[in-house]
Amino acid sequence: MKLNQIIAIEKGTKSRSLQELTESHHNLQKTTLLAGISRTYRPKDEEGEQFPPESTRVQLRAEEVIRTTSEMLTKLFDVVATKDWANCQAKADVIIDGKILLAQVPATYLLFLEKQLVDVYTFIKKLPVLDASELWTFDPSADCWATEPVQTVKTKKIPRNHVKAEATEKHPAQVDVYYEDVVVGNWRTIKFSGSLPAKRVNELLNRVEKLQEAVKFAREEANNQDVTELKVGAAVFNYLFS
Structure with missing residues (x-):
């Protein structure tokens, strides 16, 4: 199994586990499901009135709920453990133009980078640009752009x-x-401006787009590694409920 497959099923497993755990918890609060009764009637003498027996079966057994809940949570614990242990080993290089920019980056950090670069792209996209109707040259003395x-x-x-x-x-x-x-x-x-030439902004946008692509490729590579399925949940719940 691949790490990306474990990641894909983790969310669904968590959702089902939470739903089943909540349902089990609510059922155990319904005391009527846990209770049963058996009643038979015998008159004092043979001529006395007869009544049919009455019975209510126990519909829910706490030990059975513990067993099924443990089985369900064991699967969740195993899936998350498999993912987290694999994440400790899942690493890949971030490569741009054939050169390694970041070496052996953990998959979790690659995910962080991918999200942060979206905000960086938005920041660059909104940088102020020089008025294209003017001819600008950089004025070192004013440390900004100036017109003739x-x-x-x-x-x-x-x-x-x-x-x-x-x-x-x-x-x-x-x-x-x-x-x-x-x-x-x-x-x-003479007009002065602290804005940026459009060419400069476009260069920055191109760089962040290339980095976003490289990080995405690296994350896919890291998440494509084989994982060893771990079985840790049984140890936890055997201790808790044995």
């Missing part, structure tokens, strides 16, 4: 007069006021 400087002008509205009609002896000059945008300076803008 962009220069924009600063303007100010200056009022101007437009003479529509010159003044005469009878009428004042007709003047319209308008505003003209006049350049008064220049803005030099």
Whole structure:
């Protein structure tokens, strides 16, 4: 038998054992199932009224429940022991690109790794990415990414007069006021960001995916080893109920 086969049947065995143990426990609380009676009637004289005998059979015997419960739990104890003893020996290498990243990792730790890497993948997937509409270069002095400087002008509205009609002896000059945008300076803008280039995030995602695959393969290999079926339950329950 393989370790993965033992793992596959362990859950079902535990579930059935718990169900049967609970049922046995509840049945033993029903005192009517444990009780029996036998009654016969004999009149004082031959002319007296006759009554048929009455009897109730014992439907449940505690020793029988102990025996069946022990048998059921013995199987569970044996399955779990076989798995746990085998897990002490079940190991495999985590290999990436033909190189051993982790050597002889226990199957239980491989299972832990497999679950944790799901959270690591989610963490990497949500890393902030640089705005693709900008051109970024790394600025060592600022220790982050920066855009090329962009220069924009600063303007100010200056009022101007437009003479529509010159003044005469009878009428004042007709003047319209308008505003003209006049350049008064220049803005030099550099954007900074602590986000990551999309290429970097994709590289990290690729790495974690490769590691997830390698861990899964290693776990399958570790769990594919042959196991020796152990019989430890009998010793436990022979001691308890003999």
